[in-house]
Amino acid sequence: MEMQTEKVVKHIVNWLKEYATNAKMDGFVVGVSGGIDSAVTSTLCAKTGMRTLCVEMPIHQSMNQVNRAKVHINSLQKKFSNVSTVEVNLTPVFESFKSQIPVVEVNPLLDLSLANTRARLRMTTLYYFAGLHRYLVAGTGNKVEDFGVGFYTKYGDGGVDLSPIADLMKSEVYEIGEFLQIAPAILTAKPTDGLFGDDRSDEDQLGASYDELEWAMLQDEKGETINSFNGREKEVFFIYKKLNSANQHKMKPIPICEIPSSLR
Numbered sequence: 001m002e003m004q005t006e007k008v009v010k011h012i013v014n015w016l017k018e019y020a021t022n023a024k025m026d027g028f029v030v031g032v033s034g035g036i037d038s039a040v041t042s043t044l045c046a047k048t049g050m051r052t053l054c055v056e057m058p059i060h061q062s063m064n065q066v067n068r069a070k071v072h073i074n075s076l077q078k079k080f081s082n083v084s085t086v087e088v089n090l091t092p093v094f095e096s097f098k099s100q101i102p103v104v105e106v107n108p109l110l111d112l113s114l115a116n117t118r119a120r121l122r123m124t125t126l127y128y129f130a131g132l133h134r135y136l137v138a139g140t141g142n143k144v145e146d147f148g149v150g151f152y153t154k155y156g157d158g159g160v161d162l163s164p165i166a167d168l169m170k171s172e173v174y175e176i177g178e179f180l181q182i183a184p185a186i187l188t189a190k191p192t193d194g195l196f197g198d199d200r201s202d203e204d205q206l207g208a209s210y211d212e213l214e215w216a217m218l219q220d221e222k223g224e225t226i227n228s229f230n231g232r233e234k235e236v237f238f239i240y241k242k243l244n245s246a247n248q249h250k251m252k253p254i255p256i257c258e259i260p261s262s263l264r
Contacts, residue, residue, distance in 0.1 A: 003172055005179045009044065012164050017048040019162055020136055027051030027082075029126050029135040031157070033194060034068030037140040037165065039182045040173055042072070044164055045138050046080040053129055056087040057122045059094045060197040064189075071183050086129070090121050097121070115195035119156025130161070139163040142173050144210055148217040149240060150247025151193075151206060158250060169217075170210035206243065208236045216240035 020028065028045040032038045032054045045052040054073045058066055076083045097117065104110050126137045139160030145151040146166045152158045165173055170191075177187055191202040191210065203209050208216070216237045219228070226237050 003175060005175055008168075008172075009047070009176060009179060012044050013047045016045060016138070016162070016164055017050060020048070020050055023136065025136050026134040027053065027136070028138045029053045029055060029129045029133070030138045030140065031055050031057055031122055031126055032069045032073055032085075033140075034065040034072070034186065035140075035189065035191060035194075036173055036177050036182065036186055037142055037145075038069075039072045039186050040177050040180060041138055041140045041165055042076060042083075043180045043182065046076055046083050049082055051133070051135070052076075052080070052083050053133065053135060054083060054085045055126060055129060056085070057090050057125055058087070059090045059118045059121070061194060062199065065192070065194050068183065068185050068189060072186060075183060088125050090118075090125065093121055094118060111196060115193075116153045116156055118195050119153035119193075120159075123153075123156050123159040127159075136161040139166065141166050142168055142170050144170050144213050144217060147251060149206060149213055149243035150250040151202065151243070152250065153195075154250050157193075169214050171214060207239045212236045213240055220244070 016028070020026075027050040028048070030038060030042040030045055030052065032042055042052065042054050054076065056066070056069050056073070073083075073085045077085065094117070098114070123137075129135065130137050137160045139146075139157070139162065141152055141157065141160075141163060142165050146158075146163065165176075168176070174187065192200065193202060193205075206213065212232075213236070215233075217240060219237060220240065224237075226234060226241065229237050
């Protein structure tokens with residue numbers, strides 16, 4: 001069954017507006033990176049008619065990403081009078097942080113730890129503006145990232161108030177992006193989190209494309225096992241299951257140590 005794209009867009013927009021109204025908040029803040037997920041999310045927020053703040057937060061960012069973000073925001077502002085924008089250059093903040101932490105000897109986890117630090121600096125920035133204006137931080141994660149492979153930073157881009165596209169597969173996000181007339185440069189750009197200061201894509205990090213991971217997620221939901229597949233399909237399914245298992249700590253509620261009644 002094909003997705004009823006226009007109706008899905010209206011459903012998400014109504015959901016966003018109803019949630020914000022019930023929460024007695026005045027609008028939304030979205031981190032815009034130049035990628036498809038943040039472009040679609042910011043557009044959906046703008047379509048509510050509520051104030052929508054698009055925040056650019058470069059940290060040693062590729063100019064291609066920066067330019068795509070600016071093109072998208074300029075396009076949004078031409079269409080929606082409720083959209084505003086601000087750029088916060090977090091590169092000096094990030095460099096200052098690095099200068100204050102203890103020097104680390106050779107450690108294979110250093111780059112990943114610093115990448116997650118970038119994401120958490122951005123989360124802090126978004127919540128600064130959210131608190132200042134009574135806005136909600138809108139998440140930009142899709143279903144494959146958030147509930148399939150856990151491809152996000154805990155308390156970084158995973159630290160949000162609500163997630164408008166988290167029930168959409170990546171392919172569905174692209175479909176909505178085309179319907180919303182997102183800039184072609186964004187629709188055709190290789191997905192990347194931009195957290196490492198180089199040109200590595202999400203596929204480079206994950207070992208599989210979003211189309212492949214989406215396929216694996218659907219097979220897993222059907223109850224299929226790795227023994228059902230051969231060749232590349234078997235390899236992709238293994239990657240999916242490995243990432244899904246390793247990142248359950250992001251997807252499940254924080255564990256609480258419950259004190260036995262006999263001890264209190």
